[in-house]
Amino acid sequence: MNKIKDIFVSAVVIRPDRNNILDFLTHLSDILASHYAHYEILLMTTELGESAPDLDIDDILQKIKHIRAIKLFRDTTDDVLFAAGIENAIGDIIVCSYQEFLTEKNVIESVNLCCEGNDVVSGVFHTKKPFWYRFGSSLFRKLFSQILSYNLHPDDAFFRCVSRRALNAAIGTRHFHRFVFLRLSNVCEKKGYIDLKLSSDEQLRKPHFLDSFSRAISLIIFNSTTPLRVMNLSALLVCVISFLVAVYTVVVKLIKHHVVEGWPTMMLVLSFLFFFLFLILAFMGEYLVRIIFDTNQAAPYHVLSEKHSSVMLNYDELNIREDSVSSEINLTQTGRDR
Amino acid sequence: MPISDCYDIVVIGAGFFGMNIAEYFARRGKKVLLCEKYEACMTRASYTNQARIHNGYHYPRSVLTAMRSRISFPRFVKEFPECVVNDFSKYYGIGKILSKVNARQFEEFCNRIGAECEEASPSVMKLFDSHYIEKIFRVREYAFDSKKLCEIMMKRIREANVELSCSTSVEKVLEHNGGLKVEIVTEDGKYVISAKHVFNCTYSNINSVNQSSGIKLIPLKYEMTEMALVEVPDELKDKAFTIMCGPFFSLMPFPSRDLYSLSHVRYTPHYEWYDDRDKYISPLTVCDLDKKETAFHEMQFDSARYLPLIRKCRYRDSLWEVKTLLPSSETDDSRPILFKMNYELNGYHCVMGGKIDNVYDIITTIDQNKEVFL
Numbered sequence: 001m002n003k004i005k006d007i008f009v010s011a012v013v014i015r016p017d018r019n020n021i022l023d024f025l026t027h028l029s030d031i032l033a034s035h036y037a038h039y040e041i042l043l044m045t046t047e048l049g050e051s052a053p054d055l056d057i058d059d060i061l062q063k064i065k066h067i068r069a070i071k072l073f074r075d076t077t078d079d080v081l082f083a084a085g086i087e088n089a090i091g092d093i094i095v096c097s098y099q100e101f102l103t104e105k106n107v108i109e110s111v112n113l114c115c116e117g118n119d120v121v122s123g124v125f126h127t128k129k130p131f132w133y134r135f136g137s138s139l140f141r142k143l144f145s146q147i148l149s150y151n152l153h154p155d156d157a158f159f160r161c162v163s164r165r166a167l168n169a170a171i172g173t174r175h176f177h178r179f180v181f182l183r184l185s186n187v188c189e190k191k192g193y194i195d196l197k198l199s200s201d202e203q204l205r206k207p208h209f210l211d212s213f214s215r216a217i218s219l220i221i222f223n224s225t226t227p228l229r230v231m232n233l234s235a236l237l238v239c240v241i242s243f244l245v246a247v248y249t250v251v252v253k254l255i256k257h258h259v260v261e262g263w264p265t266m267m268l269v270l271s272f273l274f275f276f277l278f279l280i281l282a283f284m285g286e287y288l289v290r291i292i293f294d295t296n297q298a299a300p301y302h303v304l305s306e307k308h309s310s311v312m313l314n315y316d317e318l319n320i321r322e323d324s325v326s327s328e329i330n331l332t333q334t335g336r337d338r
Numbered sequence: 339m340p341i342s343d344c345y346d347i348v349v350i351g352a353g354f355f356g357m358n359i360a361e362y363f364a365r366r367g368k369k370v371l372l373c374e375k376y377e378a379c380m381t382r383a384s385y386t387n388q389a390r391i392h393n394g395y396h397y398p399r400s401v402l403t404a405m406r407s408r409i410s411f412p413r414f415v416k417e418f419p420e421c422v423v424n425d426f427s428k429y430y431g432i433g434k435i436l437s438k439v440n441a442r443q444f445e446e447f448c449n450r451i452g453a454e455c456e457e458a459s460p461s462v463m464k465l466f467d468s469h470y471i472e473k474i475f476r477v478r479e480y481a482f483d484s485k486k487l488c489e490i491m492m493k494r495i496r497e498a499n500v501e502l503s504c505s506t507s508v509e510k511v512l513e514h515n516g517g518l519k520v521e522i523v524t525e526d527g528k529y530v531i532s533a534k535h536v537f538n539c540t541y542s543n544i545n546s547v548n549q550s551s552g553i554k555l556i557p558l559k560y561e562m563t564e565m566a567l568v569e570v571p572d573e574l575k576d577k578a579f580t581i582m583c584g585p586f587f588s589l590m591p592f593p594s595r596d597l598y599s600l601s602h603v604r605y606t607p608h609y610e611w612y613d614d615r616d617k618y619i620s621p622l623t624v625c626d627l628d629k630k631e632t633a634f635h636e637m638q639f640d641s642a643r644y645l646p647l648i649r650k651c652r653y654r655d656s657l658w659e660v661k662t663l664l665p666s667s668e669t670d671d672s673r674p675i676l677f678k679m680n681y682e683l684n685g686y687h688c689v690m691g692g693k694i695d696n697v698y699d700i701i702t703t704i705d706q707n708k709e710v711f712l
Contacts, residue, residue, distance in 0.1 A: 008401055038401050090446050312450060318699040319406035321674040325557045326666035
């Protein structure tokens with residue numbers, strides 16, 4: 001018989017798999033009930049198209065206690081779903097991931113680490129990734145880890161266990177919903193890692209090139225103005241070169257009178273200048289798009305609906321303790337700061 | 339002096355918990371003696387508190403304490419209508435900086451425990467500095483008049499035939515012939531009585547009896563606390579405010595003095611300490627010896643950052659009490675009732691209640707174990 005920890009744990013499931021969701025939730029609910037005094041499970045889903053059948057939420061809510069199902073509008077990325085999930089959870093400690101990572105071992109181990117004072121526990125999953133991903137990831141870290149304060153583990157997986165204080169600190173940062181992992185990583189005092197184990201018959205979702213590339217570009221554009229500065233400097237340099245070429249052209253014109261001979265050089269210079277000009281314009285255009293996107297005041301996500309189990313609390317439990325001290329370690333400190 | 343030298347139940351401490359426990363047993367035909375150190379009942383922690391009838395809002399970080407308060411609230415209001423003060427609007431504000439919960443989480447938490455809450459009107463929002471306050475909620479929470487509550491409880495224990503002995507200190511509780519021997523000191527002298535069960539309900543003084551009886555001390559944390567009693571400006575009359583959930587403050591009506599109480603998470607506790615068996619000093623002695631230098635100005639200045647009208651409050655008095663906390667509550671800010679049944683001695687039970695309106699939980703627990711007591 002496990003000793004039940006007197007903490008409130010929220011488990012957030014991102015895009016639950018409708019095929020075996022009942023078995024999974026029953027199992028997860030049993031794990032949480034047998035280890036923690038209070039718990040809830042949040043199912044984070046999005047509106048699906050007509051072709052894809054939706055989860056039978058009502059059936060789940062009837063059968064399993066302590067469930068909240070939150071549905072967001074269709075065009076919501078997994079990062080935003082993740083951020084919305086942990087933001088709406090009310091536990092002292094929140095475990096959030098895809099269904100395949102929310103195994104007993106991963107949940108218990110990460111919550112224990114969190115209780116030991118690690119405000120953010122990240123899941124690490126060692127797996128063979130495609131060459132383009134390894135190369136791109138390595139290049140990205142070398143070039144940008146310093147300027148972006150990018151300190152996520154190379155094998156970082158879509159799994160976090162966070163304390164309420166870390167979450168609340170991260171929520172206040174800019175672009176929290178878009179870069180939830182980076183923000184969480186940057187606000188915590190102490191970080192922990194666990195090696196994730198998948199439940200035996202699960203397959204890990206594979207990275208997609210376009211998603212990864214888009215994520216890398218977003219990280220750069222949203223988190224640093226250094227690339228813009230570099231482009232500005234380049235523009236200045238090209239201006240200087242352009243000026244020198246103009247001077248050179250005048251000098252050649254004054255000294256020699258065979259202008260035709262310089263025609264290939266002129267074309268080369270013009271091509272060179274236009275290349276840079278357009279490169280600069282492209283970057284500036286990208287920034288402009290982001291600025292427009294960022295200043296449109298739209299909410300980071302839209303909740304379509306929220307439903308919850310008919311049983312959410314144990315009303316029979318009395319507020320009585322037999323001991324004045326607790327032997328359990330819980331350094332996440334949601335009590336008074338002292 | 340006690341009428342008899344033999345009782346079924348002796349309750350030490352005539353605070354709200356002690357009186358309720360005494361009444362419970364007396365109504366079940368038990369011979370009950372209720373010993374109170376002071377001249378009157380309910381003069382210490384049952385009087386010196388925020389006079390708040392909790393409806394759960396105060397504990398977003400401890401769902402159990404919140405839920406039990408929520409469940410007890412209507413029961414308490416129904417049972418003690420004469421002492422309930424509900425002629426004011428209660429607001430909970432969520433701090434932007436340093437708060438451990440945000441407005442969304444607070445709202446979600448209220449929904450979860452089934453506590454009513456709605457966004458406050460713009461006129462109330464205007465009272466606050468929006469730089470520091472994220473959102474204000476209007477909630478359903480009342481205050482109680484502790485003097486009236488005491489009168490009701492006095493009547494109830496009289497009707498239940500509880501023998502009340504004021505100005506009576508319990509010196510020692512010892513095991514004796516399968517029961518308990520209780521040494522008491524009254525104004526008339528020292529007496530020894532026997533009892534089948536002894537309930538120690540003395541809140542901060544719980545370890546004093548344990549210490550003098552040679553019983554292991556219960557690990558407890560004490561805080562020397564001050565609650566300022568103030569007159570509020572007209573704009574704040576008929577309103578009460580609590581800012582959550584961190585180093586913030588509460589401004590609540592204090593009906594028994596017809597004033598408002600101002601308490602602040604950072605400045606209300608002046609200092610804290612833990613018991614030391616070798617150098618034990620009764621918390622009541624600590625309270626008596628304390629210089630009692632008010633921190634009202636610190637409370638007022640900090641609170642006024644959030645609610646500027648607090649600057650217009652006029653200080654009248656301070657209430658001082660030793661607040662007693664369970665060290666285990668440090669991590670989640672919960673306020674459970676500590677109930678140590680048969681603590682070190684068979685028949686000796688220690689009860690330390692966190693909140694007045696949570697009294698039903700201890701009565702239910704005693705009732706669930708009635709075969710032990712009745």
